[in-house]
Amino acid sequence: MRILTVSDFDIALAAEALRSGRLVAFPTETVYGLGADGFNPAALARVFEVKNRPRFDPLIIHIARVEGLELAADLELLEGEARRKTDLLCEKLWPGPLTLILPKRREIPELATAGLATVAVRLPDHPAAQKLIALSTGAVAAPSANPFGRLSPTRAEHVRDQLGDRVDLILDGGRTRVGVESTVLDMTGPSPRILRPGGVPQERIEALIGPVAPPQETEGPVNAPGQLKSHYAPRTPLTLYEKDAMIALDFDPRGACLFFDGASRDRWLQGQRDLPGSGPFPGIRVLSEEGNTTEAAANLFDTLHELDRLGFSRIRAEEAPPSGLGPAINDRLCKAAARE
Ligand code: AMP
Ligand code: MG
Numbered sequence: 001m002r003i004l005t006v007s008d009f010d011i012a013l014a015a016e017a018l019r020s021g022r023l024v025a026f027p028t029e030t031v032y033g034l035g036a037d038g039f040n041p042a043a044l045a046r047v048f049e050v051k052n053r054p055r056f057d058p059l060i061i062h063i064a065r066v067e068g069l070e071l072a073a074d075l076e077l078l079e080g081e082a083r084r085k086t087d088l089l090c091e092k093l094w095p096g097p098l099t100l101i102l103p104k105r106r107e108i109p110e111l112a113t114a115g116l117a118t119v120a121v122r123l124p125d126h127p128a129a130q131k132l133i134a135l136s137t138g139a140v141a142a143p144s145a146n147p148f149g150r151l152s153p154t155r156a157e158h159v160r161d162q163l164g165d166r167v168d169l170i171l172d173g174g175r176t177r178v179g180v181e182s183t184v185l186d187m188t189g190p191s192p193r194i195l196r197p198g199g200v201p202q203e204r205i206e207a208l209i210g211p212v213a214p215p216q217e218t219e220g221p222v223n224a225p226g227q228l229k230s231h232y233a234p235r236t237p238l239t240l241y242e243k244d245a246m247i248a249l250d251f252d253p254r255g256a257c258l259f260f261d262g263a264s265r266d267r268w269l270q271g272q273r274d275l276p277g278s279g280p281f282p283g284i285r286v287l288s289e290e291g292n293t294t295e296a297a298a299n300l301f302d303t304l305h306e307l308d309r310l311g312f313s314r315i316r317a318e319e320a321p322p323s324g325l326g327p328a329i330n331d332r333l334c335k336a337a338a339r340e
Contacts, residue, residue: 006128015135025145027173028124033142058114059141064134077103095125097199101186179298231335246318256283258317261291293324
């Protein structure tokens with residue numbers, strides 16, 4: 001495995017590697033993706049192998065510009081209203097952390113979509129990602145660059161530490177800006193439905209296209225990992241608490257506490273009588289001092305990676321509020337807490 005920069009020269013090298021069927025991890029605004037040429041079944045098969053990802057879990061195809069959507073999706077197959085809403089979302093929210101589920105074009109191998117008649121497509125808001133995709137075949141499948149079910153990578157080092165030589169190249173673009181995966185929105189049903197909360201808040205989508213159905217608990221075989229119970233998990237056991245329950249917890253010198261905001265941490269500190277001396281205590285973290293869900297999302301995986309490395313016996317985490325990127329944060333924390 002080689003780590004490259006995001007210079008034009010290195011991106012061109014990486015694009016060449018993609019074209020010849022190799023895997024390239026690259027930064028997007030959400031998390032690092034493990035890229036494979038979206039038209040190459042052998043490369044796609046390796047993505048599942050390297051990630052240890054079940055074959056029933058379809059990949060997102062990443063494109064370099066809105067016009068590239070036609071490479072993967074057949075918009076003619078959408079009915080009028082869905083077509084109009086799709087056009088509007090592409091115009092207003094792309095590039096950005098929004099993945100659209102659309103009717104699939106035949107050219108995209110079945111492996112990429114787990115045999116479904118639909119395909120997931122996204123235009124990432126990251127210059128290096130866009131250049132890389134444009135210089136390759138224009139359609140790059142890229143799930144998060146981590147072993148299936150583990151914490152998503154927000155830095156090149158996370159990819160290196162989790163995948164090592166199972167990936168050929170890593171483009172190092174520093175820490176990712178949004179920090180949680182894209183919102184996955186299905187445009188192929190009777191009305192648009194969120195399959196996974198993510199980097200674009202539901203409110204933002206609804207302001208453009210009207211009401212969308214929230215994520216649904218499904219038991220059928222068509223699943224977003226967003227819909228699997230355990231996912232995004234640190235090695236350290238994690239428990240999720242509502243605000244009031246979190247503030248009532250006792251100090252545990254071997255455990256870590258992940259507060260949503262500074263106010264919660266301060267209330268918790270005031271309630272502690274048996275703290276050894278005065279802070280700062282090693283395992284106390286706050287996702288956003290001011291309680292901003294966008295900032296908290298950006299810090300989420302990064303902080304979990306850090307706490308995981310420090311070797312605490314457990315992580316106790318506080319729920320985020322239900323607005324903005326709060327639902328995306330809570331979805332990740334909830335799945336990190338589920339151990340099955
Ligand atoms: P990631 O592993 O972050 O790339 O996740 C991709 C997400 O998109 C997963 O939740 C997939 O199950 C979901 N997804 C991809 N393609 C489809 C599809 N055709 N229908 C429904 N969900 C999909
Ligand atoms: Mg993932």
